Amino acid sequence: MTEVVVALLMFWNGEIKEHRIQENMASCLRARRVAERDYNPNVSYKCLRSEAETEIYLGEKSIKKLILN
Numbered sequence: 001m002t003e004v005v006v007a008l009l010m011f012w013n014g015e016i017k018e019h020r021i022q023e024n025m026a027s028c029l030r031a032r033r034v035a036e037r038d039y040n041p042n043v044s045y046k047c048l049r050s051e052a053e054t055e056i057y058l059g060e061k062s063i064k065k066l067i068l069n
Contacts, residue, residue, distance in 0.1 A: 005052045007063060008032055011044045019063050025049065 008028050010018040022028035028047035035045050051067040 001055070002051060002053050002067070004049065005054065005063065006047065006049050007052065007066070008035075009046045009048055010035070011046065013042050016066075019066065021054070021061055021063060022047070 006022045006025050006028050008020045008022055008031050009016050020031075022031060025047060032045045032047055048066075050069070052063045053065040053067065054061055055064050056062075
């Protein structure tokens with residue numbers, strides 16, 4: 001299914017390594033602040049509102065593919 005989601009992205013050395021769906025932009029920014037408390041120069045975080053292909057697996061909605069415009 002394709003829908004617009006707010007996602008918290010984790011970049012490791014410039015590549016997206018993990019992405020999590022968030023309820024809204026405020027909760028995404030809050031989660032980003034918490035994640036950035038553990039400083040690592042190779043890791044950065046970004047909140048993004050974008051279209052994504054999603055799936056429900058074991059009762060959890062997850063992102064299969066981000067559609068960046």
